[in-house]
Amino acid sequence: MKFSDVVSKLATVEQSSLNQHPTLDPEITGMAAIDEATVTTLSYIEGDKFASQIDTTAATALILPRNEGLQVRAAERGMAWVASPYPRLTFAEAIALFYQPFVPTPEIHPTAVIDPSATIGNNVAIGAHVVIQASVTVGDGVRIHPNVVIYPEAKIGDRTTLHANCVIHERTQIGSDCVIHSGAAIGSEGFGFVPTAEGWFKMQQSGRTVLEEGVEIGCNSTVDRPAVGETRIGRYTKLDNLVHIAHSCQIGEACAMAAQVGMAGGVNVGDRVILGGQVGIANQVNIGDGVQAGAQCGIHSDIAAGAIVLGSPAIPFKQFLRVAAAWNRLPEMQKTLRDVQKQLGLSRD
């Protein structure tokens, strides 16, 4: 496909920017990162980190930000380019022109074991060795990859994908257009043990887990159900791999949580919250809308909407930067303090 044809199919570019060098119109066969580009691949530059690649890349076609310097340099090097206010988004758009993800054929494999009381929608793909238990409801266009197990009374919304070997536990409700990646366990028993003089008393987990529409759960992540009520993840929220969401957590809409995040029971997370990798949140904590927490944060108390926090215990990120800088200089501070004590004739404690 000619570069100009690719560009004509992209909604997020500034089409007008293409006309500046109409003679540069290479054939594009696929997409590549800027440092792995070839003469037939399309790449993008966004942010300062990769800007210097403009001088060395083998690419002959680029998606560029609104940055005149980069644009001039691309032209100097004989590269076709198009401008976008959101180069990474445009790159994502362009990938979808060249790549058709694997989706299973909408048929039910004969080795699948489906309870007669289950309700299965139209155009559903059910892979080999899938197990669907009593009173499960599967919506239209659902894709269930091999070896998935669905416990009784779960509901799977329209067009949702369940990847191989994930487990959906009893009563779980998964909305439409969700993706559950391989090995994830959804709606399993919350960790509910009451300490007694005789040991741990198991609290039955009679509640359920609800994932609203458009939720994505990463590989081998776990979302537990509570003793009573619901664990709920709001629509369009995305979880990476190996994330743990405990019983009774209420997660808002359009959040993103990087790999290995863990939260204890009853945490309330607002909308559009972003958590870095390995963040931990203590039980019953409230996280306001739009909060961003850096990787490895340990959050032990409520965080106000819009705050950006770092550290364990988590503190506002500006404070963290100052504290971390001082932290590195602690031994020097200690030495200085000793000198001061000596000068003043103060005894050292």
Added chain:
Amino acid sequence: MKFSDVVSKLATVEQSSLNQHPTLDPEITGMAAIDEATVTTLSYIEGDKFASQIDTTAATALILPRNEGLQVRAAERGMAWVASPYPRLTFAEAIALFYQPFVPTPEIHPTAVIDPSATIGNNVAIGAHVVIQASVTVGDGVRIHPNVVIYPEAKIGDRTTLHANCVIHERTQIGSDCVIHSGAAIGSEGFGFVPTAEGWFKMQQSGRTVLEEGVEIGCNSTVDRPAVGETRIGRYTKLDNLVHIAHSCQIGEACAMAAQVGMAGGVNVGDRVILGGQVGIANQVNIGDGVQAGAQCGIHSDIAAGAIVLGSPAIPFKQFLRVAAAWNRLPEMQKTLRDVQKQLGLSRD
């Protein structure tokens, strides 16, 4: 069921406390958290955090602690209540009156693949696509959910439950009344590689993993077996999801470990130890009986019995609180120190 009937079935309440308001006896249809209560659900209050809910809850029936203020307030609001020295435990008891957890029917699904040399007890449920390999022993009343794989020579004790897609490796011994949740891997090879000039030399992991009776292992957790000897988890110990127990660890009885705890090889953990989420323990460390370690602790050296620790590296929690408070004020300390140096005419280092 009438509230009075519910109460009459609860072993942990003070039955006498019910008689104070015999006319208040609502119909109870289920259990709910205090902030999600309705006129037909039973809730509980325990601890200060939820005490203020007494003024706003829609509940008409409550399990209350021995707290006269709360009891008077409940009566004023026209709510039936009963006192318990352990409200949360009583709540757990009451859930079990209303909730029958899903258990599979004790039958062997025709798609299960069971080696003829395996020994299967009475009243065992073996789900679809389960694989049980050579010389495995499965006790009476065991429940094996679909797609579980049991490697050769493992033993599964009476009444133990193996949830979907978990894997039990060769020679593993699981005691009676254990629960292994979905996706957990028990008795897999320890991470045993010896560095040599030519690279990593794999040490065969000839040992086994032993779980004593009443142990519970969370979803997608892993308990490795050692090169020689045993990895052992003592009876009634409970592990949450995504926990990693390395080869040769010896865990005591009645411990509880929150999600994403990880421990390196050869760690010794005493009885009744409680580890918060994401705690890490270095290899060969000894943790005494009754130790409590807060979330995200990094434990690099032995911890004496009964200690409560926080931080990474972990220190006694009282010290941690003081250090953390000072840590937050580090930039101010640094500034003060500079002022002092200036006042004294000391050169800044």
Added chain:
Amino acid sequence: MKFSDVVSKLATVEQSSLNQHPTLDPEITGMAAIDEATVTTLSYIEGDKFASQIDTTAATALILPRNEGLQVRAAERGMAWVASPYPRLTFAEAIALFYQPFVPTPEIHPTAVIDPSATIGNNVAIGAHVVIQASVTVGDGVRIHPNVVIYPEAKIGDRTTLHANCVIHERTQIGSDCVIHSGAAIGSEGFGFVPTAEGWFKMQQSGRTVLEEGVEIGCNSTVDRPAVGETRIGRYTKLDNLVHIAHSCQIGEACAMAAQVGMAGGVNVGDRVILGGQVGIANQVNIGDGVQAGAQCGIHSDIAAGAIVLGSPAIPFKQFLRVAAAWNRLPEMQKTLRDVQKQLGLSRD
């Protein structure tokens, strides 16, 4: 087997050291840790931590380091011993004399579902309920345990082992002599969501994951594929359980990563890097050859080759030790500083 016979089969010992006590030649039936030794097991001592066991062990045969004190003491206690420059390596060698790991028979179970377009090599073991999809290539001598799922177009190299319930995603290339442990997910979709005003836009993950020869991936670990290009793990690199490798990471050769390590997208790791448990690495960071990072490190910026780092944010370990020591004394420093201020008549800020 006589101790002398065992020793004669070990390549890494100093054979000559055996002749000093030829009359001590006990029968050896197996291997044991030094603190669990019996009169018929062989153990080893390496390092100071276990040296004192020489006085108490029940062993009658030992692998010892080049340490005359230990050798003399062993002789005094009537124990047979042999010296090795690498006692732990020798111990690993000796285990392999006594232990035959379980390997499945090279046959294809009738319940396996194999797409007719797949290419299967010679002497392959394919367990019950395995699913192999379109255009997959499986090399010679591969061992696939039960319930494994392989998505289309994946390649599995010769003699590689896939343990139960792991999932190999589309286009993944696994080299020869690899081991993928139970529940691991290889080549799954990277966490690629582009923020837009309307929410998260999913970037298709059109790339692939490549594991070179001799790679080992622990139970329930995840190695994602990228939007474009490759995620690659170099030959002989070993990952423990519950590790997360994000899209586009490039990992060198002969690295070792302990359990629960996580790295964000686009991280470059050199050769022979060792990461402790729960280490986290931020996106796009470069880690030089031979770097060692202690458990729970948080690495946010590039680390030069050969560096040893600790802490979060990670700093050189010598600096970390000094900082951590001062950190513990922060409250005392704060008090001293107040005393100094008082002495100088400075106002407290």
